[in-house]
Amino acid sequence: MSHIRIGDTIQCPETGNMSYPFTGRVLKRYENSYLVAIVAFDPRDRWNVQELVGKTVIAKRACKRLEYDAGAPKQYLATGY
Numbered sequence: 001m002s003h004i005r006i007g008d009t010i011q012c013p014e015t016g017n018m019s020y021p022f023t024g025r026v027l028k029r030y031e032n033s034y035l036v037a038i039v040a041f042d043p044r045d046r047w048n049v050q051e052l053v054g055k056t057v058i059a060k061r062a063c064k065r066l067e068y069d070a071g072a073p074k075q076y077l078a079t080g081y
Helices: 043-051
Strands: 009-012 022-029 033-040 055-059
Touching: 009 033, 022 055
Parallel strands: none
Antiparallel strands: 009 022, 022 033, 033 055
16 A cells, blocks of 8 residues: 555545545545545536535545556546536
């Protein structure tokens, strides 16, 4: 598992609050979890994101740090609500 710091972008699986996987940015680290701002999500989850006010807590073991290649084509997902 790579070391995840505040400000890193992570891939998160579906949770009790979200029905589909999403991408988040780490806002705060706790002992066994992260507080993340939801930055990209499946459009079908827009109401869940709105209820969560764009933030959720997720277990550390469920997250994977994303590393982007600057030359790779960008894939944009639904963001915001």
